[in-house]
């Protein structure tokens with residue numbers, strides 16, 4: 001299953017890879033042309049046969065209480081931006097707020113803080 005076309009290369013599609021980081025299962029949404037020497041950490045070294053390095057970690061925005069679903073990625077790839085709901089916890093109080101996120105060639109996604 002692929003979620004859409006890679007925004008940063010010609011023929012790549014974004015596929016879902018199952019990863020485990022520090023004992024936690026997490027999805028890596030990666031371009032089919034992207035391959036790393038190790039894929040089990042935050043830092044990557046691209047393999048020689050990789051022609052693209054685009055990827056989005058499912059938990060890239062987890063510090064804002066947001067995990068990126070398949071649907072989120074599909075919409076983000078299609079529209080270049082997506083409105084998501086973040087959660088902040090201050091003094092034990094939960095506060096939801098909306099932000100727009102966009103594609104980022106290096107980080108996968110970035111937040112528009114305005």
Ligand SMILES: [Zn+2]
Nearest residue numbers: 006012031052
């Ligand atoms: Zn690509």
